[in-house]
Amino acid sequence: MEFRTTSALLYLDAVSVSFDGFKALNSLSLTIAPGEMRAIIGPNGAGKTTMMDVITGKTRPDEGEVLFDGTHDLTALDEASIAVLGIGRKFQKPTVFDSHTVEDNLRLALAGDRRARTAIAWRETVAARERISSILETIRLTAARSRLAGNLSHGQKQWLEIGMLLAQDPKLLLVDEPVAGMTDAETHQTAELLRAINAEKTVVVVEHDMTFVRALGVKVTVLHEGRVLAEGSIDQVSENERVVEVYLGR
Amino acid sequence: MTARPLDRGTLVFLGLVAAAAIVVPALNLALPESSPLHVPTYLVSLFGKYVCFALLALSIDLIWGYCGILSLGHGAFFALGGYAMGMYLMRQIGGRGVYGNPLLPDFMVFLNWKELPLAWWGFSSFPYAMLMVLAVPGLLALVFGWFAFRSRVTGVYFSIITQAMTFALMLAFFRNDFGFGGNNGLTDFKDILGFNVQADGTRAALFAISCVALMLGYLVCRVLVASKFGMVLIAVRDAEARARFLGYRVESYKLATFVISACMAGVAGALYVPQVGIINPGEFSPANSIEAVIWVAVGGRGTLAGAVVGALLVNYAKTSFTSGPLAPYWLFLLGGLFVGVTLWLPRGIVGTVQHWRARRREVAPDASGPAEGAPDGAAQKPLAAE
Ligand SMILES: Nc1ncnc2c1ncn2[C@@H]1O[C@H](COP(=O)(O)OP(=O)(O)OP(=O)(O)O)[C@@H](O)[C@H]1O
Ligand SMILES: [Mg+2]
Numbered sequence: 001m002e003f004r005t006t007s008a009l010l011y012l013d014a015v016s017v018s019f020d021g022f023k024a025l026n027s028l029s030l031t032i033a034p035g036e037m038r039a040i041i042g043p044n045g046a047g048k049t050t051m052m053d054v055i056t057g058k059t060r061p062d063e064g065e066v067l068f069d070g071t072h073d074l075t076a077l078d079e080a081s082i083a084v085l086g087i088g089r090k091f092q093k094p095t096v097f098d099s100h101t102v103e104d105n106l107r108l109a110l111a112g113d114r115r116a117r118t119a120i121a122w123r124e125t126v127a128a129r130e131r132i133s134s135i136l137e138t139i140r141l142t143a144a145r146s147r148l149a150g151n152l153s154h155g156q157k158q159w160l161e162i163g164m165l166l167a168q169d170p171k172l173l174l175v176d177e178p179v180a181g182m183t184d185a186e187t188h189q190t191a192e193l194l195r196a197i198n199a200e201k202t203v204v205v206v207e208h209d210m211t212f213v214r215a216l217g218v219k220v221t222v223l224h225e226g227r228v229l230a231e232g233s234i235d236q237v238s239e240n241e242r243v244v245e246v247y248l249g250r
Numbered sequence: 251m252t253a254r255p256l257d258r259g260t261l262v263f264l265g266l267v268a269a270a271a272i273v274v275p276a277l278n279l280a281l282p283e284s285s286p287l288h289v290p291t292y293l294v295s296l297f298g299k300y301v302c303f304a305l306l307a308l309s310i311d312l313i314w315g316y317c318g319i320l321s322l323g324h325g326a327f328f329a330l331g332g333y334a335m336g337m338y339l340m341r342q343i344g345g346r347g348v349y350g351n352p353l354l355p356d357f358m359v360f361l362n363w364k365e366l367p368l369a370w371w372g373f374s375s376f377p378y379a380m381l382m383v384l385a386v387p388g389l390l391a392l393v394f395g396w397f398a399f400r401s402r403v404t405g406v407y408f409s410i411i412t413q414a415m416t417f418a419l420m421l422a423f424f425r426n427d428f429g430f431g432g433n434n435g436l437t438d439f440k441d442i443l444g445f446n447v448q449a450d451g452t453r454a455a456l457f458a459i460s461c462v463a464l465m466l467g468y469l470v471c472r473v474l475v476a477s478k479f480g481m482v483l484i485a486v487r488d489a490e491a492r493a494r495f496l497g498y499r500v501e502s503y504k505l506a507t508f509v510i511s512a513c514m515a516g517v518a519g520a521l522y523v524p525q526v527g528i529i530n531p532g533e534f535s536p537a538n539s540i541e542a543v544i545w546v547a548v549g550g551r552g553t554l555a556g557a558v559v560g561a562l563l564v565n566y567a568k569t570s571f572t573s574g575p576l577a578p579y580w581l582f583l584l585g586g587l588f589v590g591v592t593l594w595l596p597r598g599i600v601g602t603v604q605h606w607r608a609r610r611r612e613v614a615p616d617a618s619g620p621a622e623g624a625p626d627g628a629a630q631k632p633l634a635a636e
Contacts (some may be wrong), residue, residue, distance in 0.1 A: 079491075083497035095486045101251075114497045119482055
C-alpha cells in the first residue's frame with residue numbers, strides 16, 4: 001500500500017533521536033493512513049517507546065519531520081497541545097489516577113475544556129454521564145466504576161487506560177504494549193476491543209506478543225535499532241530473513 | 251465526582267471555628283478576672299497565634315496534600331505578609347517613636363536616612379497595606395512558580411529551591427540597608443486602625459478576625475478541591491505525565507494553586523504580626539517552613555481539617571514544652587514526632603480516622619449496592635469474565 005504524504009494522518013520522515021550519543025531512533029520514517037491500524041513490533045530497545053515519545057511531544061527529535069493530519073508540526077508542540085489536537089496515548093506501564101475512582105478517571109479523560117480557569121465552575125452534563133457509562137460497558141468495568149483505580153488488577157488498569165483514551169476521543173491512538181501481563185483470554189478480548197476501536201479511529205499498537213499481533217490481522221512494521229527493518233503482513237515479516245535474524249540470531 | 255463544597259465535615263469545622271471566634275473573646279471580655287472561666291488576654295493572643303499557624307498549615311496542605319508539591323518555603327510567604335502588616339503598623343506609630351520623627355520609623359532615623367524609601371510608600375494606608383499582604387507573596391509565588399513549573403522542576407528539587415528562596419530572603423532582610431529594620435525587624439507597634447494593639451478589645455478582635463480568616467481560607471480550599479479543579483490537582487499528584495497526555499496544562503494548575511496558597515500564607519502572617527507584636531527576619535528561617543510542613547504531616551495531608559488539627563496540636567505541645575525544663579529538647583521531640591508519624595501514621599491523625607471510617611463503611615453490609623465500592627477481594631475480574 002502506498003500513501004501520499006499529504007493524505008497521511010501521521011507522517012514521520014528521517015526522525016533521529018540520540019541519548020548521550022546513543023541513537024534510539026536512527027532516521028526513522030513511517031506513514032500511517034487515516035483509519036489504519038498498524039502494529040509495531042521489534043526487540044527490546046528497538047525504539048518503539050521513543051517513537052511514541054516523539055509523536056506525543058515528550059521527546060524532541062534531533063532531526064526529522066513529524067507531521068499530524070498533514071499540517072501540524074508535532075516537533076514544535078508540547079504534550080498538552082498534541083493531546084488536544086487529537087493524539088491519545090497509553091503508556092507501556094499502565095498509568096491511571098490511583099486515588100480517583102474508575103469513573104472519575106474516565107471523567108477527567110473525557111474530551112472538553114481543559115483550562116484551569118474554567119475547571120472550578122465545571123458541571124457534568126447528562127451526555128457526559130451517558131458517555132462514561134457506555135465506555136464502562138465497553139471496557140467491562142461497570143461493576144468497578146466506584147472503586148479506586150489504584151485497587152484494580154493490572155489487566156483492569158490496562159483496560160481503564162484504554163477507556164481513558166476512548167473518552168479523550170482522539171483521532172489517533174498510540175497504544176504501547178496493551179496486553180503485557182494479561183491472560184490469554186484477556187489478550188484475545190483486548191485484540192477484539194482494539195479492532196472495534198479501529199472502526200472509528202486510527203490506531204498504532206506496539207506489542208511483543210506475536211499471537212496478539214496475529215489476532216489483530218493488520219499491517220506490521222518491524223523496528224530495529226531505531227529504524228524500520230521490514231513492513232508487511234505478519235506472515236511476510238516473519239518469513240523475512242533479517243527479521244528472523246534479529247529476533248532469534250545474534 | 252465533584253463534591254459539594256459545604257459537606258457535613260466542612261459545616262462542622264466552620265461551626266467549631268465560629269464558636270471559638272465568639273466564645274474566647276466573650277470569656278476574655280465579659281467575665282471578671284476573678285472568674286475561673288476568664289480567659290486572660292495573653293492566652294487570647296496565644297490562641298490567635300495558633301489560628302494563624304493553622305491558616306499557614308492549610309495553605310501548605312492545599313499545594314502539598316492535593317497537588318503533591320512539597321513547598322519548603324511557605325514560611326517566606328507568611329513572613330512577607332507579616333512584613334506588609336508590620337510596615338503599616340510602623341507607619342501608624344508616626345511621631346510617637348523614640349526619635350519623634352513623624353515620617354520615618356525609628357530605625358531609619360537611626361540609620362541617618364533622610365527620606366522614606368520607595369518600598370515604604372503607601373503603607374500608611376490600611377487598604378494599600380492589605381493589598382500588599384496578598385500581592386507581595388502572590389507575585390513572588392507567581393514569578394517563582396512560573397519559572398519552576400515551566401522548567402518542570404519537581405519533587406525534591408522544588409523543595410530545595412523553595413528552601414533556598416526563603417534562606418535568601420532571610421539574608422536580605424537581615425541587612426540594615428535592605429530597609430526593613432535589619433535583624434531587629436519591625437516592632438513597638440502602637441495602634442491598628444486607631445485601636446491600641448495592646449488593648450484587650452483589640453486582642454480579642456484580632457483573635458476573632460483570625461478565626462474568620464481561617465474559615466474563609468478553609469472555604470476557598472473546599473471550593474477548589476471539591477471542583478473539577480481539585481480532581482485535576484489529585485490527578486497531577488498521582489500521575490503528572492498522564493494528566494499532560496490527556497491535554498491538561500499541568501503547569502497552569504500548579505501555578506494557580508501555588509499563588510492562591512501563597513496569598514493564604516501571607517494573610518496568616520499579616521494577622522500573626524499584630525498579635526505577637528513583632529516581625530523579624532527569623533520568620534524567614536528555613537526551619538520555620540519545615541516545621542509548618544510537619545504540622546500538616548502530623549494532622550494528615552490532603553484532608554484540610556488535618557492541617558488545622560496538626561498545627562494546633564503541635565503548637566500547643568511546643569508551648570507546653572518550651573515553657574518547661576525540657577525546653578532545649580523541643581527540636582529533638584519535633585524531629586522524633588515527624589519520624590514517628592512518617593513511620594507509624596503516614597496518613598496523619600485526621601487521615602487515619604477518615605481511613606478507618608471509610609473502611610467501616612465499606613465492610614458494613616447494607617452501606618451500598620453491589621455495584622458500589624465492593625471490597626477488593628470480592629470484586630470479580632471483569633476482563634476474565636465470560
Ligand atoms: N530518556 C532516555 N535516556 C537515555 N536512553 C534512553 C532514554 N529513553 C530510551 N533510551 C534508550 O533508547 C533505546 C530505545 O528505548 P525504547 O524504550 O524506545 O525501546 P522499546 O523499543 O520501547 O523497548 P521495549 O520493548 O523494551 O519497551 C533503549 O536502548 C533505551 O535504553
Ligand atoms: Mg517500550
